Amino acid sequence: MHTHTDSDRQIPFPSQHDLRHHGDAEVRDEKLTDLAVNVRANTPPDWLRERIADSLTGLAAYPDGRAARAAVAERHGLPSGHVLLTAGAAEAFVLLARALPVRRPVVVHPQFTEPEAALRDVGHEVRRVLLREEDGFRLDPALVPEDADLVVVGNPTNPTSVLHPAETIARLARPGRTLVVDEAFMDAVPGEREALAGRTDVPGLVVLRSLTKTWGLAGLRIGYVLAHPETVAALERVQPLWPVSTPALVAAEACMTRAALAEAEDAARQVAVERAHLLAGLAEFDEVRAVTAAEGPFVLVRIEGADVVRERLRDLGFAARRGDTFPGLGPQWLRLAVRDRATTNRFLQALDQALVMADCVRHSSREA
Template sequence: MHTDTDTHDLRHHGDAEVRDEKLTDLAVNVRSHTPPAWLRDRIADSLTGLAAYPDARAARAAVAGRHGLPVEHVLLTAGAAEAFVLLARALRIRRPVVVHPQFTEPEAALRDAGHRVRRVLLRASDGFRLDPAAVPEDADLVVVGNPTNPTSVLHPAATLARLARPGRTLVVDEAFMDALPGEPESLAGRTDLPGVVVLRSLTKTWGLAGLRIGYVLGPPATIAALERAQPLWPVSTPALAAAEACMTGAALAEAEQAAHRIGVERDHLLAGLAEFDEVRVVTPAAGPFVLVRIEGAAAVRERLRSLGFAARRGDTFPGLGPEWLRLAVRDRATTNRFLQALDQALVMAGCTSAER
């Protein structure tokens, strides 16, 4: 168990790796070639209604229907990141715990709200697997990602369910769950577990990072508390249009097809990385990204930049250090070019000999 006294840069995110530079982006986990044309058209059509205040009822009902829940269990947010701020500010919590390595915004939001955060650090030697017994019994808020960013580990739903109990809010960040075929191990739509709150994002699969749209699923009392903490009209009309559009049967089928393609492309990336003795990959990887360990990774990352590729540094994630990099899954042609660049970068950084 650790407190929040170290120096990890919790506000560093993957977009900083590519901002203002023309690099092939392996640092941001947003699916390539998105949003699709039909979704851009739906968003564009909504612009004719900008004179009116946003009305979230149709989008909220669409999300509820997609997960088989009453609307009282759903809250739309300006991206999943807003939900972390709402949770930190609206709930009466005294002993929050964040399971790391994971997305750093939950802890940053808790700190900003004045909470002292305890960390459960999962170990690379265990494949970053979660042992529920490692979470303090007195924790009244527990935050965990599934599949977890940046490790790409998918925790069993049964394991997460062991963390749920009366008097505790269990927040499961499922921002990448729709990138997995069939969404295995999801707790979305579950109402049989006490205090479970699931966060979803439409950013990753649909390429809507600039639009800011996500949602929260949880007990009605929790949803009501979060809604009271929101400003008026927190989600814009175009974002609401996108949310409603992404809940249709056709959109869900398209997302499922994309998830299958991601799995194939991830396998190709993993096979290529396995050819490098200098690279250790966290497996099995479930998300649209992989976490790798390379001695001298900081130098390799800089060499990759000089060769036109941006990789996400790992040392800003509690529980990781400078020898870690996160790589987004891309199409086969991009991956092949990256693997060639990685070969050169390892040599340039002195991590291997030129005679491979």
């Protein structure tokens, strides 16, 4: 069987990356300003906390997901049979790996590592398509092997923050291929430009959504899958009974209302403003190169000696997400969550100090 080479950027090999490392590990047990986790600050909002709290009186009954499922379906203009509610989008990757008769899976990197980890856990050999910095980490459908029967891509992609055109992703669809698009951060994009959620004209399309990022529900675990009813049924068969708790179901239904969607849109527009401020500040540093095409609530930056800079930032009270656990990146990369202007300004001052300190470390090591 033919395998592709590194030069093809279609790479089958055992993972040498810590695919289970996530941003929460950067802030656990320490009082740091969190730029490592991409959950929107000051969430969940009061009205959502109250809805969740009110649901606690019904915990004696088993969860009933019908109303939440119908709300998600209506929000995307789909019949309920196209929706599966999950304990966060991460559960969906495990279900896909277990339920689908996959033989030649491909994951487009750099991206969220959980899909590849889930596929490897059930014994799949995963091929990687590595997008390159010199191409702006933009997707070229021609890089994906024709024989791939499962393709996973993020949009906007974590950690690059690149938003791929919907039609470019749709070109990856083939008869007999499942095309998984992780849209966990799409609701942080104004107008949800380039979304494929709700599309039924793309064969084999599976869209994953998360409610944990925009609404601050990472601890509640709620997301959903949008797919053909046959795919939904296959995933549901390998899902545990009552996988989504009553409070999570109530949250999902609440986040589908018109008022909630309008609030999410306002938040997305504010993120765009704050991201522009962060990128403008980063551009003042000669040592920092950012992926300026960022469209998500985070920015990927390249800094020589980023591992030292990250440690100095911790000393100064800021947590940044290391990039070396993402296939296709290395120790010179950091991911920074977009925060409010005051926090960003404090961070930029700390970054200035961290870069000076890191430069001193490099000079002293050379002299030694």
